[in-house]
Amino acid sequence: xxxxxxxxxxxxxxxxxxxxxxxxxxxxxxxxxxxxxxxxxxxxxxxxxxxxxxxxxxxxxxxxxxxxxxxxxxxxxxxxxxxxxxxxxxxxxxxxxxxxxxxxxxxxxxxxxxxxxxxxxxxxxxxxxxxxxxxxxxxxxxxxxxxxxxxxxxxxxxxxxxxxxxxxxxxxxxxxxxxxxxxxxxxxxxxxxxxxxxxxxxxxxxxxxxxxxxxxxxxxxxxxxxxxxxxxxxxxxxxxxxxxxxxxxxxxxxxxxxxxxxxxxxxxxxxxxxxxxxxxxxxxxxxxxxxxxxxxxxxxxxxxxxxxxxxxxxxxxxxxxxxxxxxxxxxxxxxxxxxxxxxxxxxxxxxxxxxxxxxxxxxxxxxxxxxxxxxxxxxxxxxxxxxxxxxxxxxxxxxxxxxxxxxxxxxxxxxxxxxxxxxxxxxxx
Amino acid sequence: xxxxxxxxxxxxxxxxxxxxxxxxxxxxxxxxxxxxxxxxxxxxxxxxxxxxxxxxxxxxxxxxxxxxxxxxxxxxxxxxxxxxxxxxxxxxxxxxxxxxxxxxxxxxxxxxxxxxxxxxxxxxxxxxxxxxxxxxxxxxxxxxxxxxxxxxxxxxxxxxxxxxxxxxxxxxxxxxxxxxxxxxxxxxxxxxxxxxxxxxxxxxxxxxxxxxxxxxxxxxxxxxxxxxxxxxxxxxxxxxxxxx
Numbered sequence: 067x068x069x070x071x072x073x074x075x076x077x078x079x080x081x082x083x084x085x086x087x088x089x090x091x092x093x094x095x096x097x098x099x100x101x102x103x104x105x106x107x108x109x110x111x112x113x114x115x116x117x118x119x120x121x122x123x124x125x126x127x128x129x130x131x132x133x134x135x136x137x138x139x140x141x142x143x144x145x146x147x148x149x150x151x152x153x154x155x156x157x158x159x160x161x162x163x164x165x166x167x168x169x170x171x172x173x174x175x176x177x178x179x180x181x182x183x184x185x186x187x188x189x190x191x192x193x194x195x196x197x198x199x200x201x202x203x204x205x206x207x208x209x210x211x212x213x214x215x216x217x218x219x220x221x222x223x224x225x226x227x228x229x230x231x232x233x234x235x236x237x238x239x240x241x242x243x244x245x246x247x248x249x250x251x252x253x254x255x256x257x258x259x260x261x262x263x264x265x266x267x268x269x270x271x272x273x274x275x276x277x278x279x280x281x282x283x284x285x286x287x288x289x290x291x292x293x294x295x296x297x298x299x300x301x302x303x304x305x306x307x308x309x310x311x312x313x314x315x316x317x318x319x320x321x322x323x324x325x326x327x328x329x330x331x332x333x334x335x336x337x338x339x340x341x342x343x344x345x346x347x348x349x350x351x352x353x354x355x356x357x358x359x360x361x362x363x364x365x366x367x368x369x370x371x372x373x374x375x376x377x378x379x380x381x382x383x384x385x386x387x388x389x390x391x392x393x394x395x396x397x398x399x400x401x402x403x404x405x406x407x408x409x410x411x412x413x414x415x416x417x418x419x420x421x422x423x424x425x426x427x428x429x430x431x432x433x434x435x436x437x438x439x440x441x442x443x444x445x446x447x448x449x450x451x452x453x454x455x456x457x458x459x460x461x462x463x464x465x466x467x468x469x470x471x472x473x474x475x476x477x478x479x480x481x482x483x484x485x486x487x488x489x490x491x492x493x494x495x
Numbered sequence: 496x497x498x499x500x501x502x503x504x505x506x507x508x509x510x511x512x513x514x515x516x517x518x519x520x521x522x523x524x525x526x527x528x529x530x531x532x533x534x535x536x537x538x539x540x541x542x543x544x545x546x547x548x549x550x551x552x553x554x555x556x557x558x559x560x561x562x563x564x565x566x567x568x569x570x571x572x573x574x575x576x577x578x579x580x581x582x583x584x585x586x587x588x589x590x591x592x593x594x595x596x597x598x599x600x601x602x603x604x605x606x607x608x609x610x611x612x613x614x615x616x617x618x619x620x621x622x623x624x625x626x627x628x629x630x631x632x633x634x635x636x637x638x639x640x641x642x643x644x645x646x647x648x649x650x651x652x653x654x655x656x657x658x659x660x661x662x663x664x665x666x667x668x669x670x671x672x673x674x675x676x677x678x679x680x681x682x683x684x685x686x687x688x689x690x691x692x693x694x695x696x697x698x699x700x701x702x703x704x705x706x707x708x709x710x711x712x713x714x715x716x717x718x719x720x721x722x723x724x725x726x727x728x729x730x731x732x733x734x735x736x737x738x739x
Contacts, residue, residue, distance in 0.1 A: 069606070076603045083591060226587040230644075233551045233581040234651070235604045237573050 073244040081248050087214065094210040095256035101202040102264040105157035108196065109268065112156075112168065116149045119169060123147035137463035137470045138383025141174035141456075148172055148452060148481045150445040153436045154268045158199035158261055158278065159428070161437025168442075170449060174460055176393035177453045178401050179345045181446060182338030199261055200431045203282050204424035205318045207257055208289045212310040214249050215293035218242065220303035242294075250290050254283055278431055285427045289314075318424040325418035325425075333414065335407030336400040348396040352389035364388035367395060371465040384464050391457070405443065412439045448483065455479035503562070504529050504655050504686030505550065510559035512542075512549055512710075519545045520710040523559070527688050527703075529654075532681045534697035535690040536733060537707035543690035544584070546707070547657050550688070551581060563655060577605070580653035582644055584660040590633035594623060594643040597632060601647050609650055617646040622672050637664035645673065649680075656680065658689040662696050674700040694733050698726040706732055 081087055123145060130143040149169040156163065172180050219242065222228040235241035258279065265275045293310055300306050352360050357376050365372040368391070374384055419426035432438040459478050462468035505527035512520040520542045527533040537543045548554045550561055552572045561568045564578045588597040595614060602609055618628055621642040632640055641664045648656060661677075662670045677700050681687055691697050697704050704724055706714040714732055718724045 072603070072606075076600065080600060083596075085591070226583060226585050227589075229548065229551065229553060230581060230583050230588075230601075231604065232553075233576050233579065234601050234647075236577070236606045240606070241604060 070244075073240045074248055077244045077248040078252075080245075081252060087249070087252075090210055090213055091252055091256045094207065094253055095260065097206055098199065098202050098257045099260040101197050101199045102157065102260040104196070105160060105198045106264055106267060108160060108198075109152045109157045112152050112163070116151060116169065119147050119149070119171070123171065131472065131475055135472065136383070137460055138386065140475070141383075141387070141460045141464070145171040145173055146452070146456065146481060148445075148449045149483060150441065150448075151483050154270045155265075155274055155278070155431075155435035156437050157264050157268050158270075159431045159435035159437050160196050160198045161200075161432035161435060162439050162442050163437050164196055166439065166442030166445070168445065172449060172453055174387065174390070174453075174456060176345050176349055176390040176397075177450065178394050178397045179342045179349075181449060182342045199264070200428050200435075203257060203285065204427045207253075207286060208314045208318065208424070209311075210253055210257075211286060211289040212293055212307060212314060214253055215246070215290055216297055216306045216310055217303035218245060218249070218294065219297045220301060220306055223301055224303060246290070246294055250287070254286055257286070258282060274434055277434060281427055281430050285423060288423055317422050321422040322418070322425050325415065325421070329411050329414045329418070333407050333410050335403045338404065341397045341400045341404060344400055345393045345397040349389055349393035352392065357385055360385060360389045360392055363392045363395065367391070368461070371461065371467070374465040384466070387457075387460070387464050405446075408439060408443065445483075448481070452479060452481045503527060504531075504564060505533070505688055506562040507546070507550075508560050508562075510546075510549065510561060511557045512545055512554050513557045514545070514554065518710060520549065520556075523707075523710065523712055525705050525712060525715070527655075527686050529686050530681050530684050532677060532687045532689070532700055532702045534701035534704045535688065535707055536692065536694060536697050536704050536729065537690070538692055538733070540709075541692075541707040542710040543692075543707055544659055545710075547581070547659050547688075547690055550657060551576070551579065578653055579655045579657050580648040580651040582648045582656070582658045582661050584663055585637075588632055588640060588643060588647075591631055593629045593631055594618065594635075594639075594646070595628050597643060598647050598650060602650060605651060607651065613650065614646075617650050618643075620649060620676065621646045622669065638666060638669055641665055642669070645676070649676075654685055656685055656687045656689075658687065660691055660693075661689055662691070662693065670696065694730045695726055698724045698729055704729055 127144050127146070130140060134140045134143055147169070148171075152163065152168075170180060219228070222231055231241055232238065261278070261282075262275070292313065296306050296309060300309075361374070361376065376382055376385055415425075416429065419429050429438065433440065456479055463470040503526040507523050507525050510520050510523040511518065523542070523546065525533070525535070535543055535546060545554060549556060550563060550568065552568050552575060555569070563575045566574055568575050589600070592600065598614060598617070618625070623639060623642045623646060627635065627639060632643065635643070641661075645661070662673055665673060674696070677687055677689075681702070689697070689701070701724060702718050704716045705712050706716070706729070716724050716729055
């Protein structure tokens with residue numbers, strides 16, 4: 067043990083005298099630190115936005131409740147904030163939160179259009195992506211590892227020291243083993259320390275931090291072993307570096323892009339815009355259709371309100387909300403297909419990660435951080451559940467089965483964010 | 496299989512070494528006794544460095560065996576490397592470290608602990624000027640770097656020295672000092688195998704010279720009692736190579 071520590075101590079001191087190694091380590095620390103900092107800032111901004119919206123949402127709803135007295139107007143003018151709060155690991159893996167929306171203000175109107183409205187809004191912004199910690203580890207850290215390890219042996223060969231070093235060392239493990247371990251520990255520390263600081267700031271749980279550490283260290287070890295193995299096999303440092311960089315480009319960029327193209331090519335479904343259009347066209351067409359057409363379609367799914375009678379020639383809230391409901395019903399199949407296709411793409415992407423360690427790491431950590439597509443699907447489902455609960459609360463008032471009393475508004479359902487470990491109830495009313 | 500032999504400090508028996516299917520050493524046999532200075536003399540491409548690399552275990556012989564301190568090289572590499580001090584032709588130590596730091600680093604690799612005084616004595620013994628001891632090696636001349644590497648070899652206190660063109664880069668005075676040092680080491684019982692193309696230098700210091708040509712040992716020359724090997728004789732044999 068003492069012998070091993072002595073070897074490691076020597077190589078640690080030796081490493082601290084190598085300027086290019088120190089520069090690489092500093093770069094890796096700064097890049098990781100920057101990613102963690104921007105991740106924390108982004109998460110803080112999302113949390114602030116949610117808090118700000120919660121206050122505004124409660125205020126707006128109170129104003130609407132003060133202004134209107136009938137359930138139809140109240141349902142129409144009251145917005146309800148839904149949101150998916152970032153988890154306390156989201157700072158490290160922002161995941162799909164820049165692709166899928168994490169906040170919606172919904173009304174009692176047809177829902178599918180409200181959910182997919184944002185599909186056509188943020189697509190271009192999502193293209194740029196974000197440099198988060200998991201991106202640094204999965205995509206950039208291999209480059210630091212390659213630069214640190216590809217010539218560990220080759221540089222000694224090219225400078226003529228190799229034979230003297232090997233013939234002097236007590237054993238080859240004392241030399242290459244301790245040199246490799248020291249560099250690995252150094253680069254892992256430089257990359258992970260910013261993450262640990264971020265985890266402390268955002269109160270990430272110990273187990274989660276441990277799991278992220280295990281995944282990251284295993285991933286970095288994969289690139290280190292690959293670099294050392296190739297460095298041992300080949301003599302020329304530029305050749306080793308070229309092969310490793312080719313592997314890096316292939317695994318971190320080419321394979322993910324190809325698999326993405328292949329998955330999108332093989333799995334087809336309606337787009338969010340199509341769902342939005344179908345639902346809106348159904349709602350708009352309903353104005354010109356006979357009332358009975360809408361009411362029959364509504365009663366087919368809500369037989370308890372089948373005996374609701376349309377109130378005269380003019381506008382009627384019951385009819386209005388019935389055709390909103392029918393609009394959602396018209397787009398249900400498309401919406402189900404869309405979600406099934408998204409789930410299938412997610413499953414297929416899981417198979418693709420078996421070919422690409424960088425993708426695998428991203429997927430695992432995004433899952434831990436609850437920022438992946440699954441989390442987005444869960445949030446969408448939460449909105450649907452909430453919207454359904456809201457409809458079920460209003461429908462008895464709207465379709466005349468229950469007398470409306472404004473005091474009953476306090477018993478309206480509240481949105482509950484169930485997309486991560488902190489289940490918070492929005493209850494500002 | 497018995498891999499132990501105890502007769503000689505270094506022994507090569509019918510050694511054949513091929514590198515990338517090209518025969519480099521052919522049927523090479525020689526022995527170096529305890530306390531003997533053996534010079535393996537040859538021109539460029541004769542196989543001198545390959546011989547040293549094979550003795551250090553870097554090349555695998557296609558046939559034949561090599562023994563160091565009685566042990567077959569490939570059966571006990573760590574043992575062999577503890578018993579030998581190797582001085583490469585171009586002693587490229589770490590340029591960003593001082594002579595002191597270089598020597599300390601390499602000694603630590605070998606798990607050898609030496610005091611500051613012992614390091615100072617080694618530097619003095621190889622005539623490395625004191626003002627340079629703590630300077631980075633990138634400020635050194637080739638000869639000073641060579642002296643640093645020689646100091647390192649001395650500090651290893653190994654019983655066997657393998658020297659690859661050891662006087663390369665040294666000035667005449669330093670060569671004389673080096674030869675004196677080698678003779679002192681031999682008289683204290685160390686066995687020394689040096690490979691060189693310097694006929695004069697080899698004759699000055701060696702007890703025995705083996706002439707290597709195209710990977711084969713084509714002649715051996717012994718120093719007479721209390722005398723030196725005849726330079727002209729060796730030079731004539733060496734020059735034959737040019738004529739071939």
